[in-house]
Amino acid sequence: MITFDLDGVLQVNPFRRGVFPEVCGKIGETLVEESGQEPRTASKRVMKMIREESRRRLLAGAYVDAYDWDDIILTVAKAVESPARFDIEQSVIKYCTPEYISSYPYAASTLAELSSRGIRLAVVTNGFYKYQNPVMTGLGLRHFFDDFITPEMIGTVKPYAAIYQAAVKGEPSVCLHVGDTIIHDVWGADQAGFEPVWVVRDLAGDLADLKPWERPTRPEVEVLMRKAFDSDSCPEAYPEARVEDCRAAYIIKDLSELLAVVEYAQRKVA
Numbered sequence: 505m506i507t508f509d510l511d512g513v514l515q516v517n518p519f520r521r522g523v524f525p526e527v528c529g530k531i532g533e534t535l536v537e538e539s540g541q542e543p544r545t546a547s548k549r550v551m552k553m554i555r556e557e558s559r560r561r562l563l564a565g566a567y568v569d570a571y572d573w574d575d576i577i578l579t580v581a582k583a584v585e586s587p588a589r590f591d592i593e594q595s596v597i598k599y600c601t602p603e604y605i606s607s608y609p610y611a612a613s614t615l616a617e618l619s620s621r622g623i624r625l626a627v628v629t630n631g632f633y634k635y636q637n638p639v640m641t642g643l644g645l646r647h648f649f650d651d652f653i654t655p656e657m658i659g660t661v662k663p664y665a666a667i668y669q670a671a672v673k674g675e676p677s678v679c680l681h682v683g684d685t686i687i688h689d690v691w692g693a694d695q696a697g698f699e700p701v702w703v704v705r706d707l708a709g710d711l712a713d714l715k716p717w718e719r720p721t722r723p724e725v726e727v728l729m730r731k732a733f734d735s736d737s738c739p740e741a742y743p744e745a746r747v748e749d750c751r752a753a754y755i756i757k758d759l760s761e762l763l764a765v766v767e768y769a770q771r772k773v774a
């Protein structure tokens with residue numbers, strides 16, 4: 505079986521370009537009226553408050569709540585005494601248009617080929633189902649997945665093993681997880697007994713020329729691991745994760761390399 509992270513791997517969701525700008529603009533109007541801030545400055549400040557509220561929840565161990573954008577946005581609106589109220593699921597649906605959402609190259613063709621080979625595919629994402637399902641449906645990718653595992657269903661989030669284990673049925677010979685966030689998708693998947701396939705889109709020359717299974721042990725990968733670890737939005741939320749334990753089994757630069765990885769992994773266990 506293969507599990508997939510969504511954002512940064514299969515899809516670009518509409519939060520950054522559609523949902524958040526609209527929400528921040530409307531909540532920001534209160535700051536514009538009350539303290540005479542420029543609309544752009546007010547909007548940026550609201551975005552910062554939204555990110556901080558999510559981070560605060562992660563650090564408090566309220567992992568699922570850290571991805572509840574309706575509740576986070578309501579908390580921020582109340583904090584600045586804005587009367588604006590939102591239905592984020594409806595907002596996501598509104599922005600599911602080609603200007604705001606897209607799939608990554610080779611997503612549809614790779615998923616089609618994997619499923620035609622009888623490999624079970626599942627989603628393991630930290631985005632709530634109501635926010636992710638419309639995007640995957642809009643992109644025509646939803647039907648490839650029987651199981652679509654999200655935090656509010658399981659009561660925990662990546663990087664924790666339970667969310668990965670919820671995707672496992674029976675005893676699959678090969679268990680791969682494909683993702684781009686080093687703590688969630690590489691460290692977490694490894695801890696859960698999956699072989700992590702790390703998506704790194706801007707691989708430098710020498711690494712790019714190697715096979716996906718040759719890349720992880722190269723010395724120059726240490727730098728990539730450290731960089732990815734330090735740029736995580738909240739590494740302090742997972743004190744047990746150490747950068748040296750975030751080593752992928754495979755590194756791919758795009759989804760066109762995934763089929764070769766699957767064939768290699770199947771040969772290994774055969």
Ligand SMILES: [Mg+2]
Pocket residue numbers: 509510511512513683684685
């Ligand atoms: Mg991701």
